[in-house]
Amino acid sequence: MIRASIKKQLHGAGGEFQLDVNLQIAEGELIALFGPSGAGKTTLLRCLAGLDQPEQGSLIVNGESWLNTASRINLPPQLRHVGYVFQDYALFPNMTVRGNLEFALRKGHAKKRVDELLALMDIGELQQRKPDTLSGGQKQRVALARALASEPRLLLLDEPFSALDAEMRSRLQDEVLKLQRHLGITTIIVSHDVGEVYKLASRVLVMNAGKLVEQGSPDQVFSTGKTSGKFRFTGEVLAIETMDVMSTLTVLVGNQIVRVVAMPDEAAALQAGDRVMLVSKAFNPIVLKLA
């Protein structure tokens, strides 16, 4: 059981804002932290690991106090026993794959664990290679194996798959899921990929501008009742053209540019650069299966 209450002043792209989060996580849960970049997801993760210090807050993990600013408790990251997978993997370039895992072993732990992890993550053949010679997916596996080698009580993954191609991402997601169920380790994964959250998380916490704005199962969060039967997209207005009684908006949604029709009074309230949400009925979509 993890109870956290974290308050920290952050400097974002849009000025200062406060990270202010209260959360509870049950043993063995796989939680996704979801939200736009700059919402404070990574900072929250770093506060849990002890890499960043909140100005105010408390953190109790399995009855042990890791942080309590009121009574000046702040366990250093060395004593927290968390596994952390960094966005850039942070493999030690001077050590082989095997060396990386052995370095991670806690004192008095048998080297046998390294062999088990190498086998579990299917990286046995890479064990004498240096990190520089590995592909992104391979580095990711090593980073995950290394995080597990220290026998963490809490596994934190910071956008672990963002640098991988779709196929590799999907395979590794499967593996994380399998691993997490196998080991039953409490896991928090930062992600801004809805598909990933759906696939992995039992519960998703949505963050925006430092606050928890919504939480629940991915199903509850991403398909709320009031908009079922509709597509919702958020996008950025690129251009507005008004002709007679109709306006045409050019909107960037994801990496697609779509043109939509709008009423002139709707268009009048907008200007290029605005963020908008497009809602459309989904009564006759064309569904194409992708190979």
Add this chain to the structure above:
Amino acid sequence: MLLKAWLRLMKWCSLMTYDLSPLLLTFRLALVTTAILICIGVPFAWWLANTRIRIKPAVEAMVSMPLVLPPSVLGFYLLLAFSPEHWFGQWLDRVARLRLAFSFEGLVVASVIFSFPFLVHPIQAAFQNLPRSLTEAAQVLGKPRWQIFLRVLLPNIKPALLSGTILSFAHTVGEFGVVLMIGGNLPDETRVASIAIYDEVESLNYAAANFYAGVLFVLSFLILLLVYITNRKALK
């Protein structure tokens, strides 16, 4: 082959009957200085790379001072501080029985100060260029600071360690002004090769000056060549 060449050189040296002691003294000075510099400079560079204290710019400026100051300025102040008339010199004499003015020990102290930036700069830059996540990853894995320093950080800045070491060694070999100010010209104590050259020229003994100068010239070139070759290998 190498041995033969060395023997021939030695024979040539003995034929020329040049006094080798200034050269030996120079290299002894450079070795001792470099060894001390590594012991204090590497941890200092680490500290400087990570510290957030307010006076960091002032500390960095102090470290870099020997780069811009005329060596005679540094030598002058050190001479004053080392002299038995000065409280610092008195204190050293009383506590450690150490006379730093006109002694080999004094040369070592001065050389350490004078070559400090040559060791600290490349190593500090290398520490700063290492991704923070390496340190953080090791922290999360439960490793104490000294272990992170020795096993994660140091092995990943090897090229900078090498160039810093060699540059400070070479710079100590090439010292003149500071040595002249605080060391003078005592045979086997402070008469290093650069001083010997000056001395021989003064007494119009050009052949001897040429010998010392030639040795320094060739050795300096070889040292720098080694730095560039190893750096090129490290980049590959």
